[in-house]
Amino acid sequence: xxxxxxxxxxxxxxxxxxxxxxxxxxxxxxxxxxxxxxxxxxxxxxxxxxxxxxxxxxxxxxxxxxxxxxxxxxxxxxxxxxxxxxxxxxxxxxxxxxxxxxxxxxxxxxxxxxxxxxxxxxxxxxxxxxxxxxxxxxxxxxxxxxxxxxxxxxxxxxxxxxxxxxxxxxxxxxxxxxxxxxxxxxxxxxxxxxxxxxxxxxxxxxxxxxxxxxxxxxxxxxxxxxxxxxxxxxxxxxxxxxxxxxxxxxxxxxxxxxxxxxxxxxxxxxxxxxxxxxxxxxxxxxxxxxxxxxxxxxxxxxxxxxxxxxxxxxxxxxxxxxxxxxxxxxxxxxxxxxxxxxxxxxxxxxxxxxxxxxxxxxxxxxxxxxxxxxxxxxxxxxxxxxxxxxxxxxxxxxxxxxxxxxxxxxxxxxxxxxxxxxxxxxxxxxxxxxxxxxxxxxxxxxxxxxxxxxxxxxxxxxxxxxxxxxxxxxxxxxxxxxxxxxxxxxxxxxxxxxxxxxx
Amino acid sequence: xxxxxxxxxxxxxxxxxxxxxxxxxxxxxxxxxxxxxxxxxxxxxxxxxxxxxxxxxxxxxxxxxxxxxxxxxxxxxxxxxxxxxxxxxxxxxxxxxxxxxxxxxxxxxxxxxxxxxxxxxxxxxxxxxxxxxxxxxxxxxxxxxxxxxxxxxxxxxxxxxxxxxxxxxxxxxxxxxxxxxxxxxxxxxxxxxxxxxxxxxxxxxxxxxxxxxxxxxxxxxxxxxxxxxxxxxxxxxxxxxxxxxxxxxxxxxxxxxxxxxxxxxxxxxxxxxxxxxxxxxxxxxxxxxxxxxxxxxxxxxxxxxxxxxxxxxxxxxxxxxxxxx
Numbered sequence: 001x002x003x004x005x006x007x008x009x010x011x012x013x014x015x016x017x018x019x020x021x022x023x024x025x026x027x028x029x030x031x032x033x034x035x036x037x038x039x040x041x042x043x044x045x046x047x048x049x050x051x052x053x054x055x056x057x058x059x060x061x062x063x064x065x066x067x068x069x070x071x072x073x074x075x076x077x078x079x080x081x082x083x084x085x086x087x088x089x090x091x092x093x094x095x096x097x098x099x100x101x102x103x104x105x106x107x108x109x110x111x112x113x114x115x116x117x118x119x120x121x122x123x124x125x126x127x128x129x130x131x132x133x134x135x136x137x138x139x140x141x142x143x144x145x146x147x148x149x150x151x152x153x154x155x156x157x158x159x160x161x162x163x164x165x166x167x168x169x170x171x172x173x174x175x176x177x178x179x180x181x182x183x184x185x186x187x188x189x190x191x192x193x194x195x196x197x198x199x200x201x202x203x204x205x206x207x208x209x210x211x212x213x214x215x216x217x218x219x220x221x222x223x224x225x226x227x228x229x230x231x232x233x234x235x236x237x238x239x240x241x242x243x244x245x246x247x248x249x250x251x252x253x254x255x256x257x258x259x260x261x262x263x264x265x266x267x268x269x270x271x272x273x274x275x276x277x278x279x280x281x282x283x284x285x286x287x288x289x290x291x292x293x294x295x296x297x298x299x300x301x302x303x304x305x306x307x308x309x310x311x312x313x314x315x316x317x318x319x320x321x322x323x324x325x326x327x328x329x330x331x332x333x334x335x336x337x338x339x340x341x342x343x344x345x346x347x348x349x350x351x352x353x354x355x356x357x358x359x360x361x362x363x364x365x366x367x368x369x370x371x372x373x374x375x376x377x378x379x380x381x382x383x384x385x386x387x388x389x390x391x392x393x394x395x396x397x398x399x400x401x402x403x404x405x406x407x408x409x410x411x412x413x414x415x416x417x418x419x420x421x422x423x424x425x426x427x428x429x430x431x432x433x434x435x436x437x438x439x440x441x442x443x444x445x446x447x448x449x450x451x452x453x454x455x456x457x458x459x460x461x462x463x464x465x466x467x468x469x470x471x472x473x474x475x476x477x478x479x480x481x482x483x484x485x486x487x488x489x490x491x492x493x494x495x496x497x498x499x500x501x502x503x
Numbered sequence: 504x505x506x507x508x509x510x511x512x513x514x515x516x517x518x519x520x521x522x523x524x525x526x527x528x529x530x531x532x533x534x535x536x537x538x539x540x541x542x543x544x545x546x547x548x549x550x551x552x553x554x555x556x557x558x559x560x561x562x563x564x565x566x567x568x569x570x571x572x573x574x575x576x577x578x579x580x581x582x583x584x585x586x587x588x589x590x591x592x593x594x595x596x597x598x599x600x601x602x603x604x605x606x607x608x609x610x611x612x613x614x615x616x617x618x619x620x621x622x623x624x625x626x627x628x629x630x631x632x633x634x635x636x637x638x639x640x641x642x643x644x645x646x647x648x649x650x651x652x653x654x655x656x657x658x659x660x661x662x663x664x665x666x667x668x669x670x671x672x673x674x675x676x677x678x679x680x681x682x683x684x685x686x687x688x689x690x691x692x693x694x695x696x697x698x699x700x701x702x703x704x705x706x707x708x709x710x711x712x713x714x715x716x717x718x719x720x721x722x723x724x725x726x727x728x729x730x731x732x733x734x735x736x737x738x739x740x741x742x743x744x745x746x747x748x749x750x751x752x753x754x755x756x757x758x759x760x761x762x763x764x765x766x767x768x769x770x771x772x773x774x775x776x777x778x779x780x781x782x783x784x785x786x787x788x789x790x791x792x793x794x795x796x797x798x799x800x801x802x803x804x805x806x807x808x809x810x811x812x813x814x815x816x817x818x819x820x821x822x823x824x825x826x827x828x
Contacts, residue, residue, distance in 0.1 A: 315521035318811075320803040322769055326788050327529050327796055334534045334542045334791075421659065428661050429770055434789050448663050455667065455675075469664050477659035484655070 014049070030095040031110045035351040037278050037358075038092045044285055045089070064410075067489035072231045074485025077478040079235040083243075084273055084475055091118040091274040094347070114347035118274075122267055125250050128163035130262035133454075136463050137253045139165030139175055164254040182248050190244035194237045201229065257463035260450065269467045271442035276475060279358060279427045279437075280420040287362030291369040292412065296404055298370075299377025300396070309374070313367040321364040322433065328360045329353075329435040350438035357430070357437060361423060369415045376408050410490040417483040421476045428472065444468040504819075511815055515808045519592070522804040527588045530797050536563035536583070539793060543600065561600055561794070562586055587797070596798040601790070605798050608783060615685055616767030616779030619695055623702035624764060627710060628757065630703060632746075635714030640741055642719060650711070657708030665705040666774045673697055683776035698775045702768065714753065721749045751822050758814045762806035766799070 055061035068074050096110040119126055133142035140158040147155055160166070168174045205225070206216035220229045246266065249255045256265035298309040316324075332353065336343075343349035380386060380403070389399050430436035431445025432452075439446060451464035540554040540563070558564040565583050566572075573581045590597065596605035638650040674682035680697045721727070722745055730740045767781030776782070780799070787795035 311517065311521065315518050315525065318518055318804045318807045319522055319525070319800055320763065320766065320807065323784065323796070323800045323803050326784070327526065327800055330788065330791060330793065330796060331529055331533050334538045337542055338534070338538045425661050428663055432663060433769055433785055444661075448661075448667075452663075452667065455671065460671070460675075465667060469661060472661055473659055473664075476661075477656060480655050480659050 028095075029098050029108075031098070033094040033096055033114050033345075033347070035094055035114075035348060036355045037282060037351055038094060040282050040285065040355070041089070041092050041278065044281060064489040066226075068485045069227045071485040071488070072228045073481050075228055075232050076235045077482035077485065079232055079239065080474060080478040081482060083239050084277065084478075087118060087270060088274045088277040090121070091116045091271060093117045112345060114345050116274075118270065122270065124163075125264045125267045128254070128264060130161050130163065130254070130258045131159075132258070132260060132262055133461055134161055134164055134254060134258045134262075136255055136257045137165075137175070137179060137249075138257065139168060139171035139253075142257075142461070161254075164258070165252065167252060179249070179253070182252060183245060186244040186248040187241060189248075190237075190241040193244070194233075194240050197236065197240075198233055201233070205229070256467040259447075259464055260454070265447075265464050265467050268442050268447060268464075269444075269471045272444045272447060272468065272471065273475070275354065275437055275441060275443040276424045276427060276472065278354060279361065280423045280479070282355070282358040283361040283365065283423050284416045284419055286359050287366035287369070288412070288416075290362075291366040292373060292405075292408075294366075295370040295373025296377045296400055296408065299374040299379075300381055300400060300404060302378075306374075309370070313370050316363065317367040319364075322430075322435075324364050325357075325360050325430060326433065326435045328363075329357065332356050346440060350441040353438045354441065361426070365419065365423075369412070372411055372415065373408055376411060377404055380404050380407055414483075414487050414490055417479070417486045421479040421483065424472065424476050424479070428468075444472045508812070508816065511812050515812065518808060519804065522801060523588050523591060526797055526800050527584060530793055531567060531583055531587070539563070543791065560602075561598070587794075591798065591801045596802075597794060599787070599794045600792045605795060608795075609780065609798070609802070612778055612780045612783050613765045613767075614779075615691075615777050616772065616781060617764055618691055619698050619702070619772065619775075619777055619779065620764040620767055622695070622699045623706075623768075624757070624760070626699065627703045627706050628753075631707060631710035631714050632753070634707075634711045635718055636741060636746065638711065638715050639718040639722065639745075640737065642722075651715070654708045654712045654715075658712070660705075660708075662705040662770065665701050666771065669697055669701040669704070670774070673700075683774065685775075685777045694775070694777070698771050698777065702771055713756075714749075717749050717752050718745055721745050724748075751818070754817055754821055755814055758817045759807070759810040761813060762809045763803065766803055766806060 055065065068078075094114050094116050096112070096114055099109040099111050131141060131145075134140070135142055139161055141161060143158070144156045145159050147157060147159055149155055160171075165171050165175060165178075168178060202216050202220055203213055205220065206213045209216065211219075219225055220233070223230045246255060250264070250266055254264050254266065256269065259265055259268065294309045294313070298306040336349065336353070343352065386399060386403050389403060394402075427436055427443060428445035428448055431443055432449050436445045437443045447464050447468040451461065451468070454461040536558050537554060540557045541549050544553055544557060555564065563583060565581060565586065568579075568582055568584045570578050570581045579585060587597065594606065596609065599605050599608070634650070638647050641647050641650075670682050673679050674697060680693050683694075685691060685694050718741075722741075726748075727740060727744060730744050731737075735743075765780065766784075767777075767779035769781040769785050771777075772779045772781035773785045783795065784799050786792075787799070
């Protein structure tokens with residue numbers, strides 16, 4: 001019954017999404033732009049949904065996931081990861097705004113800037129560009145400027161910001177009071193939203209378990225439910241409070257300051273989320289088919305196939321990863337420089353470079369998984385049930401599809417989630433080395449890289465660094481904790497060494 | 504033993520040939536030397552003469568693999584492939600695109616890299632194993648739990664944060680050591696302390712966790728139970744039996760990276776201004792010096808394969824069960 005419900009709701013979401021999409025494409029006065037990574041992201045999402053629908057029908061797949069859902073640390077990580085995911089997805093629907101019709105031409109002209117839904121939602125923050133550096137919550141620039149006074153004389157002072165704190169008449173006196181007021185009211189709003197969500201959740205749970213709402217409330221708050229809803233609610237409360245504070249305050253101030261050219265650092269950090277997620281997920285998506293095919297083929301068929309595949313991955317893995325990436329990206333730069341006609345917009349160009357970076361990272365990282373799968377396939381091949389299948393005359397490919405593949409999937413899954421966090425971290429390092437994402441693209445690596453040059457400045461400009469590090473830290477920490485929960489649930493051999501097993 | 508080493512050595516040759524062909528394809532087939540010349544001379548308004556001159560100075564004006572115009576064996580030797588790729592096998596790296604002798608640069612720069620990388624490895628190994636033994640000793644208690652939580656937290660911090668934080672705190676705020684730079688001889692110490700500290704700190708989270716897993720796996724084995732059953736104290740079990748047996752997986756991880764220490768750490772060296780091979784590579788990437796990057800790719804692979812060879816040999820030294828066949 002519940003499985004049918006889940007499938008039903010997944011289908012419903014799919015249908016609703018596609019109807020909305022069709023509606024949006026045909027009626028909104030914008031031109032949609034589909035970047036390569038967008039396509040892959042949505043394919044990945046569809047695959048995840050498909051897998052979820054499939055897994056919900058099969059008990060042996062549902063059981064480990066239920067274990068993940070029972071893990072308190074795991075569910076907190078999931079809540080935070082989904083917040084990142086939502087922002088990343090909002091940032092993955094791109095369009096171009098129509099330009100005002102000045103030439104009276106029949107054909108509608110579109111702006112050259114490719115925007116995403118996130119850009120559109122954050123328009124005031126995106127367009128609130130200052131002249132240069134300004135500290136978090138500042139009302140004045142961080143650097144002195146010469147200003148002409150009305151009487152003709154010149155004065156060196158810290159000029160007022162054009163957007164940050166512009167609504168204040170006398171920032172020195174009003175600012176802290178205004179920040180406090182805004183914070184308190186957003187905390188209140190956040191609590192209201194959270195309370196509504198809690199009530200909705202508990203009444204839904206009560207209906208599902210056929211219990212009175214008051215009893216369900218007690219169960220949830222005391223943590224007596226199978227899934228630790230009280231922990232989920234706590235994590236959601238933190239997220240909602242932060243979101244409310246950020247939303248209300250960033251309308252009035254630059255909550256993480258501005259960078260060298262006066263762009264809002266908070267907006268840049270939000271934009272960097274998509275880059276991080278793309279690198280963490282698409283890299284694995286790109287390398288997965290090769291790793292699975294080659295690994296299983298080598299382990300199952302042995303002989304010549306094994307020799308060739310082993311040779312290929314030993315060769316690839318013997319080149320130090322950073323150097324291979326550097327060489328490939330250098331070559332890509334040359335190629336892009338000599339073929340400028342291939343890219344319609346700057347966004348498309350940066351996007352293709354991101355995709356290529358994912359592919360190269362995939363090439364350097366598939367060897368580990370391939371080696372693991374080869375070993376596992378070799379072990380499985382000798383198992384009685386596979387020997388039996390061979391004796392019954394089942395074809396090789398059927399054996400691989402029906403017996404070997406399902407039995408190595410847990411290794412694949414564990415390595416996907418384990419790789420994610422290291423890939424996000426690698427992006428920052430690669431951008432520093434100069435072989436990361438396009439310099440025009442928002443990414444934590446690029447933020448750190450440009451802020452690093454200001455370290456020598458006195459007083460120090462610390463906020464871009466801190467913003468990038470904090471957002472990256474939360475994402476990577478959640479991913480690491482989630483990976484632990486998944487590994488503990490799926491790998492019986494490692495179950496003892498995980499976090500949960502300590503207690 | 505000698506036989507075994509020789510045979511392993513011959514196994515390495517096809518892999519090196521593969522690496523060589525791959526780098527050749529990457530650097531000369533994907534993009535022609537013309538593209539590189541245009542890129543290096545500035546994209547716009549490049550005269551064909553300037554391009555020819557650039558290519559000629561660097562030896563990129565020959566045919567790729569087969570020179571029909573030459574005589575005899577020069578048909579094959581007077582080509583880019585022979586000049587730039589085959590000669591790597593005898594460590595003739597040739598000249599960089601800016602005209603410097605790469606072999607000389609590498610010889611000069613590998614020592615500073617080693618001065619930084621070796622202490623990081625040794626001190627890191629010592630700290631990681633010590634702490635890992637500690638948490639393994641207190642396994643399944645709150646010390647273990649919070650130890651692992653701390654490790655995961657440390658793992659989740661970007662290595663750039665350790666570098667920038669270390670430079671800011673130790674170098675700029677406390678003025679204990681210079682922020683960056685390098686000197687020869689014993690003066691190097693004050694420049695090396697901070698990078699080494701940072702290098703150790705950034706590896707500590709994943710390191711402790713990894714060794715803890717190894718120790719715990721080892722502690723689940725039968726011989727440990729026997730040792731406990733015959734009345735040995737827990738610390739004796741840990742130090743005399745578990746540590747000794749856990750050395751085998753630890754050794755695999757360490758020996759394989761020993762030769763790569765010469766290559767240095769790209770990010771660390773460039774942040775701290777250490778004139779090692781890591782910063783050499785970064786500079787080459789930023790100046791788009793293809794000759795240096797190509798040489799470093801090949802050198803890195805050779806050192807890695809050497810590491811694999813050393814691992815196999817060291818196995819036989821520590822594990823008497825492994826027989827060389």
